[in-house]
Amino acid sequence: MWKTIVRRVILMIPQMFVLSLIIFVLAKQMPGDPFTGLITPETDPARIEELRIQAGYYDPWYIQYYHWVINAFQGDFGQSYTYKLAVSTLIGERALNTFWLALLSTILVYLIAIPLGMIAGRKQDTLYDKSITLYSFISYAIPTFVLGLIFLYIFGYRLMWFPTSGTVDVGVEPGTLEYYWNRLYHLILPAMTYAILATTTIIQYLRSEIIDAKTQDYVKTARSKGVPMKIIYRRHIFRNSLLPIAAFLGFTITGLLGGSIFIETIFGFPGMGQLFIHSVTSRDYSVITALVMLYGFLALLGSLLSDIIMSIVDPRIRID
């Protein structure tokens, strides 16, 4: 199994390399440079020119790329000119917010999907099954931003159950229990939106796994021994079908990253997705390159995670 994992990790290196090259070339095409933001009417153009030469703005692109990669390995992604902060510090703050959002979303995805998938599979072709299938169809077809807005409108503005933006109310003392509760409270609506959209695959997979399992020999054996169906479902079928579900974890995380751009924009949530949109609008390209690299890396990590879980669960796919 270690061989499989090492092989996959090694495969990530050329992928990251090509991605970084693409992103670097794209970023170079963007109008403006990191010093555009420093220009004020009093700035001496010669000084800016000097800064550009110092920073290697006129070097050939491969030398610039080399410096960029070396710096990136040391955690230095340059300076954000709109926020006047080091990119790594800026992203670090936002990443933590996105991380909590992702964690809560993932927990909710499994909390919703596992019971629904189990019920749909057990009570195949009943009204329960049909309602769950309908639910999973709708959640599959509805675009993220439409569901997000409708939720925000209903639960945020009409019913006023949840706050409509931000991560925490102003004036709440950090470190107190109330503070953490307040933060969680701000997370629920965006996390719920994401969770509902991401349940489809897991529900449908679990449902078909359980329906298939009903006709398997090990279930027939258990039944002929007189084990009640309830226990067969709980002990035999559930355990067998649950392991592959764990492997969806990686894909859930990958999907979350794409969704975070929409969800954070709609719910005014200061995470990495919102930062990305702001940076693109203000052409803050050192932040953009760092974020795209990070998202690319996390997406690769997500699929690696799924592959590792799969190879632990299912020995047949291991490479010897």
Add this chain to the structure above:
Amino acid sequence: MEQKNDVVKVESNPPTGIQVVIREFRKDKLALFSFIGITLLIVVILIMSAFMNQDEILRIKLLERFTEPGVNGYILGADEAGRDMYGQLIIGAKNSILIAIAITLIANALGIALGIIMGYYGGFIDNLFMRIIDFLMTLPTLMIIIVLVTIIPKYGVLELILILSAFQWISTARLVRSKALSEGRRDYVNASKTMGTSDFAIMFKGILPNLSSLLIVELTLNFAGNVGIETGLSFLGFGLPPSTPSLGTLVSYATNPIVLSTKWWIWLPASLLILILMLGINYVGQALRRAADAKQRLG
């Protein structure tokens, strides 16, 4: 083909292609309803938009700002610049639908051609493209599309269609490749080869028609997906240019909290229209998928 038995006459004439689809849709009334409904909706939107004066609708009339629905002849009210929402809705829907169709056609033509070539030849070509596809699949596509949109200097509708198509062929190529791979090993392909048929003819006249049912499913579901992607990008402000309203542009007015909380007529109709389009097209796609897969057919 008919087989004569002593007593019973056994029909072994399995329904093919379009017959299966018709049978499936007869069984599934909701799918039939969705199909007719969506087709009618699209046709009506296209016809109505042809009779609308876009310049007149997009003219700014500040006095009519935030007119409520039903007042002064505004069926769905007006936005913050006094532009008629009903007219914008129809024109936006037309733009979103036509762009999604264009992306679907371009991306699928590319995906199908590449997929068949990969599956038929196998070997080096297949390996090379599979590596490229595997790499493209792991990219943070949405972010790269947004970056591309901001870089391109003369950005317009055509550029948007090409950028989106450049990322949408990937899944089609993968799917077609795996089907073409198994189809290419069939006897009829070997027979064609021995008869000296050219590779091109085998691929596009022999294998392609046999994948048609699968491709119809893929086209339908991709169409829905492309409506979602274009409206999503326009919602974020990186889709259609401001001069060309899209359903997503209309929904994006709701990022202003005042519009979202008190001016429902600006964003809700467009959101509902997107929802109806997505649900309807996807439902038709899934019914087609059941028809294409003998195991899942209803009857």
